[in-house]
Amino acid sequence: MIPQPKFAKAISNSLASQAYARLKADIFDFHFLPGDRFSENEISERLQMSRTPIREALFRLQREGYVEVLHKSGWQVRPFDFQMFEQLYDVRSVLEAAAVELLCAMPEVPLLQELGAIWFVPEDERITDAPTLSVHDERFHEQLVEASGNAEMARIHHDITERIRVIRRLEFTEEMRIDVSYEEHAKILRAIIERRTSHAKDLLRAHIALSQSEVKKITIQMLHQARARSAARAAA
Known part of the structure; x- marks a missing residue:
């Protein structure tokens, strides 16, 4: 050859x-x-x-x-296998809660200040471009797990992030989710900085559950609209 x-x-x-x-x-x-x-x-x-x-x-x-x-x-x-996506979100929630527990036990986590520079900004300085914000949102969660120091946990979490990205990115197609994301990320960060472990984990789990519910709803709606357009083109 x-x-x-x-x-x-x-x-x-x-x-x-x-x-x-x-x-x-x-x-x-x-x-x-x-x-x-x-x-x-x-x-x-x-x-x-x-x-x-x-x-x-x-x-x-x-x-x-x-x-x-x-x-x-x-x-x-x-x-689309919504059952699979729900299972992946469940695993993601477990991993991130475990990471938060590790972070709250650390004496100092410089990354938290770095994240605060993004998520503690005034309303008029918030990112409104949905694709850009989607990237920052994804990295927020990945960085929390990476900062925990558990490389295997970060690797598994990254794999899950890749697999759910196809629907997760749709969350920011609704404008109200932009403000909600900023508010919820800021609350999670403050709870971690103040080492309120249980509260931080509760906030994180609620945040992921709400995101999961929203992206499923949006995905179903967009699939319905796309199929309707496809049927209309076929009939024309």
Whole structure:
């Protein structure tokens, strides 16, 4: 077998990354609906790429749980499994509560001041761009677990974060959730800084439960709207 030149590998990896990003965005934005089927050739034509980077992108999405391969019949966007998402949220809640307990037992956690610079700001200085705030929200929770010092717990939590991102990011499509997020994060941080362990854990669990309820409601609504648009296009 003739070795592939380094520059050719780099180009292939770049195209695969582009295909991955575009396909994942289409799934996140419900351009591909849960249960939709497609072939590698269809995606290749749509993205104007060869099948090799498309296949690499699809296998990556498969490993992350967004698509699944169908025997001799192409690929499918994985149907939403709300029971699985609820279980992941439950595990996330356990991990973050454990992290908060560890943080409250530490004599000093410099990270808390860093997070406070983001979440203790006045209302007129709050981030209102939903995608940007979604990133900060995700990192808030990841940083709490990372700061606990338990590397394995942080690794598992990061994996869960990746798996629930497809619906979690929808939380900030409702403007009122922006203010609620700031207020709840600030309360959690103050409780940790003041070493009120039980109160901090209660606040965190309630925050995650409310977020879970909101994203499920929004997801169901957006899926219904996307299916209605798809049906309208098919009927036109």
